[in-house]
Amino acid sequence: MTDTTNTAALTELPELRETVRALMPQLRADLENLTRIPSVSLPAFDQSHVDASAEATADLLRAEGLDVEIVREGGAPAVIGHLDGPKGAPTVMLYAHHDVQPPGDDADWDSAPFEPTERDGRLYGRGAADDKAGIMAHIAALRAHKGRLPVGVTVFVEGEEEIGSDSLMTILERHGDKLRADAIVLADSMNWDIGTPALTTTLRGLVRVVVTVTTLDHGIHSGMFGGAVPDAITALVRLIATLHDDEGNVALAGLKSGEAADLDFSEERLREESGLLDGVSTIGSGPLLSRMWTKPSLTTIGINAPSVEKSSNTLVPSASAKLSMRIAADENPADAFAALEKHLRDNAPWGAKVEITLDDQGSGFAADASGPVYDQARAAFADAWGKEPVDIGVGGSIPFVAAFAERFPDAAILVTGVEDPDTRAHGANESLHLGEFENVCVAEASLFARLGAMPRD
Known part of the structure; x- marks a missing residue:
């Protein structure tokens, strides 16, 4: 390999x-305009707003010189844009999503x-952080290098991440060649603080099921038959109670578990960030971060x-419950579902009938x-924050990351984000820390320059 490092890109x-700056x-003005579009992808909401946010995102990318198309593969609209870089430069694919949770x-x-x-x-609003700030971080890096882009860039902004990305695999199958890159930046995670x-x-994986417990073929008088006949709610509650041991660990046999990075994370910080009430104890055993990042939860x-x-x-x-199980990063979701299904059937109280439906995995x-x-x-993060980044896990599940890793096995996948522990994504008063947002934008712009300066063949 001939070292043709583009040192000019680092100047x-x-x-x-x-x-x-x-x-x-x-x-910020463009971010606020995006945030005003109520692009909730849940089907019960007006989907014309999701269309409008796709169009607004496409317009922003076109204004930066990208060739842009809006694609639909059976689901909500996704936006794909591309801009060539210098000959021989690496290509970076930038991911975000323009749909949001219900308010x-x-x-x-x-x-x-x-x-x-x-x-x-802080800027408050649904989607101000998750994930329209991710879109704008990508726009920021493009604008910072306007007219002298040191890398090729492909932007992929999905429209149904908040409802499970059902059409993502079809998009990757039919449009994957347009998304191929040397590095993939997935802007849908968070920073340490x-x-x-x-x-x-x-990232942990996910298995979500609905379990229905039935004890009777019709409702009957609780005074006449109570004490001899079990009701479905009590049976369901007893069944759910078997899913954890006395310490609060998941009691399913055979599930994988891991150990998280050794970062300083106190119970006091957990209580502050989670809103855990005084007198209510934590559950599970082992380091707190392992419980939240690498061990199963239910x-x-x-x-x-x-x-x-x-x-x-x-x-x-009859009564039903929806159960959300997070699994270790290396756990097979099908194996985890089988373990959960077996446990629920084996522990049904009083011979209650149990029906289990897989909702998502x-x-x-x-x-x-x-x-x-x-x-x-890591160097780009240090450029922006003045300190080295830490490697973290996230207890939540982002299944599309695994989908990208499978589709593009040779690409380096960088899972980054704009959120912080007080962002409250998906909840009321979701917000974006504006100072941290600026740092995110600087880091991505710096990443472009640094990748553009890497040796080329």
Whole structure:
């Protein structure tokens, strides 16, 4: 290999922060305009807004000189754009998503969810962080190198990440050649805390099921038959209770587990970030980060049964619960589902009938975070924050990361993001720390320069 390092691409590094800072007012204005579009991809919501956010994203990319198309493969619209770099330069694929979670009850927000509002250095609004700030970080890096792009760039902005990315595999199958790259930046994760950047190197997988317990063929009087006949709600609750041991560890046999990176994370920090009430203990055993990043967890996220307000003195014949299980990065989701299904059937109380429906599943991800691209990414973070990043895991699941890793096995996958521990993505008062957002934009612009300066054949 002939070392033709493009040292000119690195000469602008000291000026990149000032360049990005000058761009911030317009970047923020564009972010606010995107945030005002209520692009909730859940089918119960008006999908014309998802179309509008795809068009707005496409317009932003076209304005930066990219060749852009909007693609649909049975689902919500995705945006693909491309701009060539210098001959022989690497290509970077930039991922984000333009759809958002439902806002929930407006009364839970301190300001209107789709009217971006600044308070104490944070921009509040649904999608302001997750993930429209990811889109704008990509735009920022393009604008910072306007007219002198040191790398080839492909941007892929998905429109249905928040509902499971059902058409992603078809998009990768039919449009994958357009997305092929030497490095992939997936901007949908978080940093360790304010002032400390992070690369996400592990993600847990996901298995989500609905379990229905039935004990009767019809409801009956609780006074006449209670004490001899089991009701479905009590049977369901007893069944759910078998999923954890007394310490709160997942009690399923055969599930894989791992150990998280040795970072300083106290119970006090966990309580502050999670809102855990005084007197309520943590669950599970082992280091806190391992419990949240690399060990399995199981949560009841919904129950179908008569509400308190509408209940009657009746033995309920059938009740259902939705269970969300997070699994180790190297766990096979099919194996985990089989273990959960077996446990639920084996532990049904009083002979209750159990029906289990697989709602969703996705693989985890574990990166080999070494090599020249990772070296340049870490250096770019240091350029922006003035300190080295840490490698973190995330307990949540982002199944599309595994899909990209499978489709592009030779690409270095960098899982980054704009969020911090107080972002509250998916919840009321979601927000973006504006100072950290600027650092993210500087880091991505620096990454372009550093990758463009790498040796070429």
